[in-house]
Amino acid sequence: MNNIAKERAALGMTQEQLAQVFGWRQSRLSNYETGLRQPGLNECRTIVEMLNRLGRECTLDSVFPPGNNADGNVTE
Structure with a gap:
């Protein structure tokens, strides 16, 4: 799973606004x-x-953590 929603919420934005x-x-x-x-x-x-441009301090790994795919299976 990813952390897009968490980062978006921290910006105080709706899905529509960020999209x-x-x-x-x-x-x-x-x-x-x-x-x-x-x-x-x-x-x-x-x-x-x-x-990051909108004010968050994140990395590729913090938004898209390695190790799990959409099915919850561990990946390398």
Whole structure:
């Protein structure tokens, strides 16, 4: 699982507001937050970069922790 929702909430933003920053629909961000869809590496980097621009101090690993995939299975 990822920490997109946690970081977004810390910014005091709704899914709709953050999605607009990326030029996405709210449903796309929701799918990423819930793990229904997995963002690619470029999207992950974009998300982290924008969260930092908006005032968070995060890394790729803090937003997308290694070790678990969407099914909860441990990955390398």
